[in-house]
Amino acid sequence: MTAVDPPGTPRTARSWLDTLLKGVRGVLMIVGSLTMLAGCLALAHVVTSSLAPFLAMLLIFPLAAFATLAIHEGGHALAARAMGMTVCRVHMGPLQLLARRRGWRIRWKRLRPGGNAGSVIAVPNPYAAVRRQYLALIAGGPLANLLAAAGCGLLAWHLGLGSSSGAFCTGAAAFNLAVGLCNLVPLQSALGGSDGLKLLKHARRRDPDALSEVLAELNGLSLRGVTADKLPEHRLALLADGEGWFFYIWFTLKAMQIRGEWAHAAALQPVFEAQVATLPGPVAESWHSLIALLRCELAFSRVMAGDDEADPLDAALTADLDWSVPALRPRCPALMAARRGDHRAALAALARAEALAENDVDAATRQCERGLRQTIRQRLQMPMEA
Structure with a gap:
């Protein structure tokens, strides 16, 4: 057992649970990605002909994946703003945004191998309920993907599932659904916990003297004009x-x-x-x-x-x-x-x-x-x- 294992918790039980959750997440992403690829290929046939649809699909899929990532991180940011938090940075793949009083600073930086695909750094309002702010921030990303999945599904039904546009919308719906559900699977990785794991942690009462809590409070005070x-x-x-x-x-x-x-x-x-x-x-x-x-x-x-x-x-x-x-x-x-x-x-x-x-x-x-x-x-x- 590790230092964080509760007494009496078998290590193998945790390992099996982690393996199961990773398997569930892997299946979701495979199904979502394949459906998205099929939708991109169907749309590519509308854009071009002969062998070019395959090449067009290779262009459309990364754009669709980036749009899905933008929806996810945008959901985090919008939820944070709605709760009164200050959004300081947004990172979506190679695109990085730094909040300023007037507008944003934007740069394009190559993603490090194994790095996090996206993140939102937001500082809570220390004069309001901090836990509620973090719960909304964390839930905002998966919720945005699930809402996008529902919207794309309705649009696919309206356009007709047999049409090329309908097939693309079906793929977008499946991919957003997979991303939203995968992020809700509570798993720890080298890059940090998933949104689902963070929700579980913040749902429990947290130690107000923990490093993360103290830093959040001090940074929140600083943002509101309390000097060092x-x-x-x-x-x-x-x-x-x-x-x-x-x-x-x-x-x-x-x-x-x-x-x-x-x-x-x-x-x-x-x-x-x-x-x-x-x-x-x-x-x-x-x-x-x-x-x-x-x-x-x-x-x-x-x-x-x-x-x-x-x-x-x-x-x-x-x-x-x-x-x-x-x-x-x-x-x-x-x-x-x-x-x-x-x-x-x-x-x-x-x-x-x-x-x-x-x-x-x-x-x-x-x-x-x-x-x-x-x-x-x-x-x-x-x-x-x-």
């Missing part, structure tokens, strides 16, 4: 040990930046690097983005504290961070230009940083960035921002 220096200390303290340590350092560092405690912020660097050095390779890789972000902010703080030997501020930044935290890249050269006394370059970089930061959905981030820009302007002895 005003977050509840008793909740932050729960992150100080174990897997939450890097998040604890992040909130601590941002609080010090807001208060202008640059020497204290710079002093976090050796503690941080010592902790990073203890991480096994695969674990360090999974924390790569947050580690790079912290290194950049620590270098910024060291320069603010008067360290002339600090590493280049943006040395740790990556393309992923440029996309997800776009205001950070121009803020770094703004400080370096201010330190050189290059007013024109500093003001140009500050203008770029302001335009990007003010479009962030996180209200606390906007406030923090205003303070940091103001500090850089003070170094230039320029009028402060409004």
Whole structure:
């Protein structure tokens, strides 16, 4: 037995159950995919003739599969919005969307082998019932597929099951039905739990002091304008040990930046690097983005504290961070230009940083960035921002 196995639970029973559930899910996906392929082939005969229908089917099927994935992730996102959650990111295959105050940032990034086909990252409203929000978020994806299956089934019946269009709609209905039901099968995988497993977990009463619950609360407060220096200390303290340590350092560092405690912020660097050095390779890789972000902010703080030997501020930044935290890249050269006394370059970089930061959905981030820009302007002895 593993540490999570309840006493008296035979390992073989769990293995047989997992095997059975995987088999059910596999059968559903095979039937749904074959029906969808048949529908795509029927539609392809309408589009072209001779041997070309097979080639057309190879084009139509991926588009239909992507549409099904978009319906699933869109269902998650719409359900989250309906419950008052803040949708921060949506990932559908190679298409990634980052929420902004005005519109979305969109990029196309190749999917890693074995990576998750889609996901929605949403932060709950901490002032409302969090469990209900998560239940709606999780159920929204499969429900959207089941509704799409019903709609496609009705359309197929209306068009005629014997027609090419009707056959395609039948395939779309079967495929959406399979995806919706497969996601409701409660299974754990290397990529995380299925929607069905997550529903079961959230249906039970959860530990309010668990890492995921604390992070959800703190991020929810941040999105609503509670800056790091005003977050509840008793909740932050729960992150100080174990897997939450890097998040604890992040909130601590941002609080010090807001208060202008640059020497204290710079002093976090050796503690941080010592902790990073203890991480096994695969674990360090999974924390790569947050580690790079912290290194950049620590270098910024060291320069603010008067360290002339600090590493280049943006040395740790990556393309992923440029996309997800776009205001950070121009803020770094703004400080370096201010330190050189290059007013024109500093003001140009500050203008770029302001335009990007003010479009962030996180209200606390906007406030923090205003303070940091103001500090850089003070170094230039320029009028402060409004």
